[in-house]
Amino acid sequence: xxxxxxxxxxxxxxxxxxxxxxxxxxxxxxxxxxxxxxxxxxxxxxxxxxxxxxxxxxxxxxxxxxxxxxxxxxxxxxxxxxxxxxxxxxxxxxxxxxxxxxxxxxxxxxxxxxxxxxxxxxxxxxxxxxxxxxxxxxxxxxxxxxxxxxxxxxxxxxxxxxxxxxxxxxxxxxxxxxxxxxxxxxxxxxxxxxxxxxxxxxxxxxxxxxxxxxxxxxxxxxxxxxxxxxxxxxxxxxxxxxxxxxxx
Amino acid sequence: xxxxxxxxxxxxxxxxxxxxxxxxxxxxxxxxxxxxxxxxxxxxxxxxxxxxxxxxxxxxxxxxxxxxxxxxxxxxxxxxxxxxxxxxxxxxxxxxxxxxxxxxxxxxxxx
Numbered sequence: 001x002x003x004x005x006x007x008x009x010x011x012x013x014x015x016x017x018x019x020x021x022x023x024x025x026x027x028x029x030x031x032x033x034x035x036x037x038x039x040x041x042x043x044x045x046x047x048x049x050x051x052x053x054x055x056x057x058x059x060x061x062x063x064x065x066x067x068x069x070x071x072x073x074x075x076x077x078x079x080x081x082x083x084x085x086x087x088x089x090x091x092x093x094x095x096x097x098x099x100x101x102x103x104x105x106x107x108x109x110x111x112x113x114x115x116x117x118x119x120x121x122x123x124x125x126x127x128x129x130x131x132x133x134x135x136x137x138x139x140x141x142x143x144x145x146x147x148x149x150x151x152x153x154x155x156x157x158x159x160x161x162x163x164x165x166x167x168x169x170x171x172x173x174x175x176x177x178x179x180x181x182x183x184x185x186x187x188x189x190x191x192x193x194x195x196x197x198x199x200x201x202x203x204x205x206x207x208x209x210x211x212x213x214x215x216x217x218x219x220x221x222x223x224x225x226x227x228x229x230x231x232x233x234x235x236x237x238x239x240x241x242x243x244x245x246x247x248x
Numbered sequence: 249x250x251x252x253x254x255x256x257x258x259x260x261x262x263x264x265x266x267x268x269x270x271x272x273x274x275x276x277x278x279x280x281x282x283x284x285x286x287x288x289x290x291x292x293x294x295x296x297x298x299x300x301x302x303x304x305x306x307x308x309x310x311x312x313x314x315x316x317x318x319x320x321x322x323x324x325x326x327x328x329x330x331x332x333x334x335x336x337x338x339x340x341x342x343x344x345x346x347x348x349x350x351x352x353x354x355x356x357x358x359x
Contacts, residue, residue, distance in 0.1 A: 122323040
């Protein structure tokens, strides 16, 4: 009886919500929306400040936002301040892991296996390929799908591979913290430079160039490479913290 | 040319199907590992070669992916098999066990 009542209540609520959605004039019916009047169209046509020309891949020069990839144009140019917040979220979470797990007296956890010769050599070869792919995706973030966050995660996954498969690497790796804080500070410094020279925080100071070139879009590739390095070193640092233990 | 590429892709898909079937139906861990990895390696190779024939521009990328799979898949499966040997129960109808003398036969913590 109780279940039946719950089902009835759910159906009633669902009917209410759906009928409200269908009749309310705030939500137009499907297919009635003119997409060309929405904000997304302005982003796609690089039309926020008023741009009457048609955007053509490989020809359009010095648009208001340079990246050929529209997602990157929104994430790292129109809403770059938001991305700085995202990077900060990641930084705070890695800081929390470091506070909880990484004490002053640290010891590497002894893993219960020794990788054999094949695993060691093969994972070194794979490490190179995965690292190159991650760097490639970070560098081409303004042209192709991807960017700093997936590229950085790939860099970190190559590090995880070496952590698991290589005893020597595990013993001697250091410097993630330094790289992480350097790249994070560089992002903020670029933003402050924009504020100083251009008048807005994270203002794009360099020329945008031809849409679709590797060297285009001004500061966006630099910012995305910094984000890639930061995310990669951050997640590698988290992995490093998980593989250490406090104590003597 | 198009038909050849489609034939390659279908063969690859069939190998993927056989690999999935093997993972579902094989009796123990090692059989599952061998059916899964062997079938997916060959399936991925033929599928990618089919894609490379269909789009000759992508041939170099396809070969890079094939090299990556050819490196990654055997190494990963061998690591899985070693972990399974250490932690799982061995199958009853085992014929030969070469790893026994390597690991000493008993549960030593050789780290």
